[in-house]
Each structure stands twice: as structure tokens, then as C-alpha cells.
Amino acid sequence: MSAKEYRTITDVKGPLVFLTDTEPVAFGEIVSLRMADGSTKNGQVLDTSDDMVAVQVFEGTAGINLQTGVKFLGDVFRLPVSKGLVGRILSGSGKPRDDGPEIVPEDNADIIGAAINPYSREMPEEFIQTGISAIDCCTTLVRGQKLPIFSASGLPHNDIALQIARQAKIISSDEQFIVVFCAMGITAEEYNFFVHDLERTGALENAVLFVNLADDPAVERLITPRLALTAAEYLAFEHDYHVLVIYTDMTNYCESLRQIGAAREEVPGRRGYPGYMYTDLAMMYERAGMVKGKKGSITQFPILTMPGDDITHPIPDLSGYITEGQVVISRELHQKGIYPPINVLPSLSRLMNAGIGEGKTREDHKSVSDQLYAAYAQGRELRGLVAIVGEDALNERDLQMLKFSDIFEDRFLRQGRDEERTIFETLDLSWELLTNVNTKYLVRLDQKWIDKYHPDEKKE
Numbered sequence: 001m002s003a004k005e006y007r008t009i010t011d012v013k014g015p016l017v018f019l020t021d022t023e024p025v026a027f028g029e030i031v032s033l034r035m036a037d038g039s040t041k042n043g044q045v046l047d048t049s050d051d052m053v054a055v056q057v058f059e060g061t062a063g064i065n066l067q068t069g070v071k072f073l074g075d076v077f078r079l080p081v082s083k084g085l086v087g088r089i090l091s092g093s094g095k096p097r098d099d100g101p102e103i104v105p106e107d108n109a110d111i112i113g114a115a116i117n118p119y120s121r122e123m124p125e126e127f128i129q130t131g132i133s134a135i136d137c138c139t140t141l142v143r144g145q146k147l148p149i150f151s152a153s154g155l156p157h158n159d160i161a162l163q164i165a166r167q168a169k170i171i172s173s174d175e176q177f178i179v180v181f182c183a184m185g186i187t188a189e190e191y192n193f194f195v196h197d198l199e200r201t202g203a204l205e206n207a208v209l210f211v212n213l214a215d216d217p218a219v220e221r222l223i224t225p226r227l228a229l230t231a232a233e234y235l236a237f238e239h240d241y242h243v244l245v246i247y248t249d250m251t252n253y254c255e256s257l258r259q260i261g262a263a264r265e266e267v268p269g270r271r272g273y274p275g276y277m278y279t280d281l282a283m284m285y286e287r288a289g290m291v292k293g294k295k296g297s298i299t300q301f302p303i304l305t306m307p308g309d310d311i312t313h314p315i316p317d318l319s320g321y322i323t324e325g326q327v328v329i330s331r332e333l334h335q336k337g338i339y340p341p342i343n344v345l346p347s348l349s350r351l352m353n354a355g356i357g358e359g360k361t362r363e364d365h366k367s368v369s370d371q372l373y374a375a376y377a378q379g380r381e382l383r384g385l386v387a388i389v390g391e392d393a394l395n396e397r398d399l400q401m402l403k404f405s406d407i408f409e410d411r412f413l414r415q416g417r418d419e420e421r422t423i424f425e426t427l428d429l430s431w432e433l434l435t436n437v438n439t440k441y442l443v444r445l446d447q448k449w450i451d452k453y454h455p456d457e458k459k460e
Helices: 133-138 157-167 188-201 218-222 224-237 250-263 277-285 314-322 331-335 365-389 396-413 423-434 447-453
Strands: 009-013 016-019 029-034 040-048 053-057 069-076 078-081 089-091 107-110 127-129 149-151 177-186 207-213 242-248 289-291 297-305 325-329 342-349
Touching: 029 053, 053 218, 078 224, 107 224, 133 342, 133 365, 133 396, 133 423, 149 157, 149 314, 157 177, 157 188, 157 242, 157 297, 177 188, 177 218, 177 224, 177 250, 188 207, 207 224, 218 224, 218 250, 224 242, 224 277, 224 297, 242 250, 250 277, 250 297, 250 314, 277 314, 297 314, 314 325, 331 342, 342 365, 365 396, 365 423, 365 447, 396 423
Parallel strands: 089 207, 149 297, 149 325, 177 207, 177 242, 242 297
Antiparallel strands: 009 016, 016 053, 029 040, 029 069, 040 053, 078 107, 289 297, 325 342
């Protein structure tokens, strides 16, 4: 298609280029920019009005001047998709990064995707075993769920994500997960760590990586997760794979959103982030789920680092509203040398009850999880009291709860980076730890479960 070339650039601001006097163009339309030296850059229409068009340039605006030719290509941004994506490493704009050939497309899919009709959605209720006790027992992940990891800088969220990517399985079937890994604004060191770990464990054969490094253009970060989700939807709904989408780090994505907002001179919302950030995040998170009549599913694990360890910051705050719970990583546990440092008290999985119990995990799962939570919460609370009044002031029950909180952290939360516990091992370990508390204080457990599973009380 031969399109008109415009040379009507009036202004360049950050990653945005402004043009005047164009024919009507559509929002989201792809743009090709031809530089004075003959090289080309790609962009997308971000804003359009009668007299002005704003174009965001994915490769950065360096070298663009009044002589740059701009062509509107009359189509939206599409990703070439095929089964050949599996096992590949692509850049943040969907180009091969692993020195392999171009993707031979079976289809070119629109990266915005289509919304799933709520009526066609299937309720997530299949338990996913991650092999990490704190998640499996207390914040259970279910197939088709979106469950973010709230972390902070310097904490091992990447290690946890990789461990989940390696170990995630559905215990009721032998089907393997395809992992779609989407990295935004990560350092070359982190990138090498991811690739090395996936190669070491052989998980790369079942993974697709979309990588935008810290020195790549910030504006590219806005399309990277959309490309990853488009690939995930294609593999899930066209080829019946169970797909696990892991994105790191959503904070970098939101910073890019803020940068674009500032370049467009928009009225900012909370802490300078755009007012539509909630909508923007929801457009991505809501692409998780299952569709009636389709075997495949998309389960999402967004990772975000909380600026200044502040859980009330707009990024975790809005993410927590949209997603179905959160897994919170604790700096305090990390400083004690515990891996994975998951703080089970503020962590939550809203779909947990749908995915556990008889026929899914084990009949005592809900009660055991409640009891562990209650005993650990009481033990943590008592630590503050002991610091003031000393242990001598505590009664028998309080002493047991205090001791339990230490044992829980040391034996339940702590596990090796390659240690994979089945849900049954996790539940048996929970019962073993509960022997440190007198049964009369285990008020969240039915007597029938104590008689059946408690190591000291079992009635054979």
C-alpha cells in the first residue's frame, strides 16, 4: 500500500512527535518514520484531533527533525504469532533477540486483543501447585487467576518467579505450563540471570521471553506486556496450552506511562501518575482467565516493586484492586536469611477457597491454613509485647504461640531455591509444626481433623 508521506512535524517532546495538517488518522494506527539518513523508526498514533496528531516513537526520538518523513500505514500494531514462538527470546518490540530467524507467522494478532465476554468466562477452580509452601497452603494459586507479587527493591522476587515458572503444575493432569516471560526495564545482569536459569533447568524449551532492557527506549515498555499477552492468548486459546504469564517489573511500566503522560502535558493523578492508570493496568490484568469451551488458560503473575516499601503507593494499590489477591515479600524475613521471604499475613488469594478442599487438594486444607495463620499472627503480635515486658510475663498459651511463630518461619517458610514440596508434604509439615501447640489452643481446627491427621492424636 503506498501511503502519503508527511513532513509536517512541529514538535518533538521526549518520546512523542507532534504533526499537523494530516488526513484523518485512527487512534492506535502504526506509523513509519523515515530519517534523513534513510533509516526507519516505528511508532503509533497516541492522540488525534482535527489539527494535531501525537505519535509515540518506539525506538526513541533521537535524530528526528523537521525533514523526517512520516507515513501512516492504516493498520494497528500486530504480532506475528505461531507455535514457533515457544523457546524464543524476543525484544520488547517483538523482534528476535536470540540470533534466531524471524517468526514465520500463522496469524498476525492485534496486540490490544479482544475483551473476554464475562458470560463466556469460566470460574477458576483448579489448584496449581507451585512447590512453595507459603503459596500452596496459605495463598493458593488457581488456574486462570491473576496474583501479583508485591516486592521491594533488593528482594529475591525474581528468584521466586523463576522457581514458580519451573515448578508450577496442575496435580490433576500431566500437562505442562508454557511460561510467557515479559521483562520491562530490567538490567543486563537480571536478563542474564533469567536466561541462564531457564537454560540450566531446561525450562527455556517451554518458554517465550519478551525482553525490554533498562537501556532500551522507555516507550517500548508500553507495548512489551501487550505483545506477551497476545502471544499467551494465541497459545492458550488457539493451541490449548496452559500459559503462565510472568511480568517483571510493573513499576517500570507505570513509570513509562507517567513519562508519556508528562510529555502530553496531561493533568496528573496521584503522585504524578496518569488518572487512567487503573484502566490501563486493568486492560492487561483482565486478559487472564479461562474461556468456556476452550481447554487453554492464562494465569498471570505480575511482579511489582513497591517504591519506598510503601504498599499504599498507587502502583500496588491499584494492582491490588484489580487482581485477585497478592503475595507480599517481606524485607524483615529476608534480613533473617529466610527464602522465600513471603509474609503470609498481608498476603491473600481471593480464589483460594474455590481451588482447595476434598478432590482438589485435601479435605483439611482450609482448616489447617486458617490455624497456621491465626497462630502465626498471634505469635508475631506477642513479639512486640515481649520486647516491652519480657517473656516472664507471658502465660503458657502465649509462650507456645511465640515459639510457634519462630518455628513456622524457620521450617515452613524457609525452603531451598530448588526445593519442591507437594501440597501433601506441605500439609503434613503443617500438622507436624502444630504439635508444638497444645491441642486445646488449636481453636480453628475441627476435632475430626485432629483425630485424623494430628501426629500425636491420630486415632488409627
